[in-house]
Amino acid sequence: MQISGKNNHYFLLHSYLCISSIFYYHNLSIFFDAGLKRCTALLCDILALFLERKIILKKPIGTFRWILTQSRGYLKYTFILMLIGGLLSILGVYRAIASKKLVDTAILGSKPQTTTLLILLAILIIAEICLSSTNSILSARCRSKLSASIQKRIYDHILNCQWMELSGYHSSSLSTRLCNDADAVANAVTNTMPHLFTLIVLLASSFTALLYLEPAVALAAIIISPVCIFFSKLYGSKLKGVYKDSQEADALCRSFLQESVQNILILKTFCLERENYAGLSRLQDKKISLAVKKGYINTLSNTVIRLGSWSTFFIIFCWGANNLSGGVAAFGTLTALLQLISGIQAPFYGLASSVPELVASVGSAERLMELTSIPKEVEDNTDMESCCPIPDNSLLDIEFRNVCFSYKKNESLLKNLSFTVKAGEIVGLIGASGEGKTTIVRLLLALVTPDKGHIFIKYKGRKYQVSPSSRRFISYVPQGNTLFSGTVKSNLLHGNLTASDWDIHEAAVSSCSADFIEQLKDKYETVIGEKGSGLSEGQAQRLAIARAFLRKKPILVLDEATSSLNTETEAKILRSIRDLKHKPTCIIITHRPSALALCNRIFKLEKGMLYEIYSDNSMPETVEERYASSCI
Ligand SMILES: Nc1ncnc2c1ncn2[C@@H]1O[C@H](COP(=O)(O)OP(=O)(O)OP(=O)(O)O)[C@@H](O)[C@H]1O
Ligand SMILES: [Mg+2]
Known part of the structure; x- marks a missing residue:
């Protein structure tokens, strides 16, 4: 058309x-x-x-x-x-x-x-x-x-x-x-x-x-x-x-x-x-x-x-x-x-x-x-890393000198603390809840800085002020459940990313974890949930200890690390700590008397002051005596 x-x-x-x-x-x-x-x-x-x-x-x-x-x-x-x-x-x-x-x-x-x-x-x-x-x-x-x-x-x-x-x-x-x-x-x-x-x-x-x-x-x-x-x-x-x-x-x-x-x-x-x-x-x-x-x-x-x-x-x-x-x-x-x-x-x-x-x-x-705008952590220990590379297996002393600390202005928490922990020594730290025991660990880890005083680690007579990078000498078992979601193995590897399967197994045995891990469906590959869900509190604590053992550092800090364990298991783990080959300088924070049996010295934190209540010389013979005397 x-x-x-x-x-x-x-x-x-x-x-x-x-x-x-x-x-x-x-x-x-x-x-x-x-x-x-x-x-x-x-x-x-x-x-x-x-x-x-x-x-x-x-x-x-x-x-x-x-x-x-x-x-x-x-x-x-x-x-x-x-x-x-x-x-x-x-x-x-x-x-x-x-x-x-x-x-x-x-x-x-x-x-x-x-x-x-x-x-x-x-x-x-x-x-x-x-x-x-x-x-x-x-x-x-x-x-x-x-x-x-x-x-x-x-x-x-x-x-x-x-x-x-x-x-x-x-x-x-x-x-x-x-x-x-x-x-x-x-x-x-x-x-x-x-x-x-x-x-x-x-x-x-x-x-x-x-x-x-x-x-x-x-x-x-x-x-x-x-x-x-x-x-x-x-x-x-x-x-x-x-x-x-x-x-x-x-x-x-x-x-x-x-x-x-x-x-x-x-x-x-x-x-x-x-x-x-x-x-x-x-x-x-x-x-x-x-x-x-x-x-x-x-x-x-x-x-x-x-x-x-x-x-x-x-x-x-x-x-x-x-x-x-x-x-x-x-x-x-x-x-x-x-x-x-x-x-x-x-x-x-x-x-x-x-x-x-x-x-x-x-x-x-x-x-x-x-x-x-949150300030970065100050790295003032270039001296430590460049001039004095401390080998991983060295023995280190810890020294707190006249340390004062408060979270809030005019509310002093720690007052003029001075103490030394000798290399290879195992020291117990006790004190009522809220006295500041965990805060002492935070100071050692340089997560918080003292208002006054100094904290040193000592190697071959030389003193080095603690700083963020001195964390590389510390294995830490924090208070509470600190596991990540993922497999058992991936959690343990946080302690040492290059650890072999044998190292992992050894750490699991020392922390009394190996038995229960073997019973899990996928053993070391078993997936655990958020905050270790799927495990008991005691099992989660044992994994946290194994993680710290894997790290094999000259200083070991345990903050209420065995609070959920029965006495027998706790005793086994404490013996493992004493028998650790690298003989770390150890601070054990605890409310439990059985843990004190292991210690060379015991410090008590009270109203911001630290008292050495027992040393090897004055240590009572039995655990019961130590417990009764420390009035936990
Ligand atoms: N981040 C923070 N900011 C302000 N105050 C804090 C902070 N962390 C802890 N505190 C306070 O500092 C005090 C000491 O706390 P810390 O955790 O060191 O006690 P603790 O002796 O470890 O107690 P527990 O035995 O119960 O673990 C407590 O009164 C607490 O309220
Ligand atoms: Mg605490």
Whole structure:
């Protein structure tokens, strides 16, 4: 069938309107369904983020500089992403102008020119698709790489910073910062910043094109969009209270569930299942009612933005109806206007969501900066490592001289402690709970530093002040369960990563662990859970002792290491300690009299003072006598 001239125009116009309607329907649907809803939701999220986390942007410029420093090596990709985004914006505007020409040419009936323009349009569309795919791939790649790099850098700092300062942070807060905040900063550099630039280019180019085509529509668009956002934000501010309550209800619900799951044993043994379940229902009811309220306010806030957006389109349709019927304007101009208008609206809504996102990422960066500002441990023993490399199997003395320590100002915990532990000596440390026994170990490990006085390790008559790197001479069995999730073997290897299977077995035998390990389903390859779950407390303690035995260092410290063992097993392990081939200088902290039988000397910590209550010369003969005399 031949298409006549006029029909030809209508056919082309119809085809074009279909294509362009796909375009602007596509824009609109993104605009409404994703853009608007996300935009408002995001604004509220950011708002709540500020309220809940009390983000105060103290030094945005300094923080911004920090972000850039953290992103060195990735900034060139940010630049490329900006270029691609800018190019995409300009291509979009050019497509609108090309489509105007296409419709106008088609209506005039110029077939060759129409074909050329159709080809141009197809090329533009393909170029846009290719560029935006490249953009997404590059952005996702850079984001994950940068996030990992920031995470590693902060984690490295955490590993090497002062333990005391770090211990003030909640573990979940640290992991949130390492994961979420690192992600947010990476997202700002590889996504938000290029996106903001893209939006600005899109706004400028669309506005210029609109101004050229129809100044009145351009002015209407540039006024209506920001005004609507302003009113929507004004109304959205009412969300503050509801949002805060909603976040609190959510946090309560989450912590309730977390604690309940952690203490499920207590709930079961105290028959609290029903009450606990009812408690969860009450918290959920509150959360649901707040979510519904939030939904209503959100919908109203969105309606303002929808109203603004539709009114701009309505203005264009009025303009079209008026001018087309009067023959003043061309169809092509109408189609171009319909496409360009979203080039003005989208940047405003995009900016409304991207700017708070950027601000939130500055908040995230500040939280990370807080961690990096924790001072690193001071390495003042280069002397020890370079000038006097102490062999691993050497015998070392420990000396505390006039050591004073307090965790809080004016609350002195340890007062002027002075004592020496000779190489190869086994010393018992006793004292009531909370007196500061573990703190003495922390001082020896240089995890905390004395307010006054000095702590030395002595090798061949030379004294070396303890420091982080003198930890390499210490094997430590900490108080409490300190196992990692993983296999039995991987836990033992923490003591010595190069230990052979024979070494592992030897350490297991010395710590009375070998028997129970052999009975486990996969023996040394048996997987144990978080904090040694799947093992008894006593078994976990024995593995911790085996781990320390594997380390074979000149100093061995056991902090309540045998508290969960029966007397017989404990006696066996203590004998193993005495018989260790490398004869470590040993400090045993204990409340148990049986452990004291092994000691050459016993110190008692009382009211911040240390008393030597027994030495080899004055040591009572029997364990019972020692126990009775030490008044534990
Ligand atoms: N990180 C810390 N920050 C502030 N105070 C602390 C910290 N760790 C311990 N303390 C306080 O220091 C005191 C001594 O604690 P430490 O753990 O050394 O006692 P302990 O003698 O080992 O007790 P236990 O026998 O119960 O293990 C306690 O009063 C404790 O509350
Ligand atoms: Mg302790």
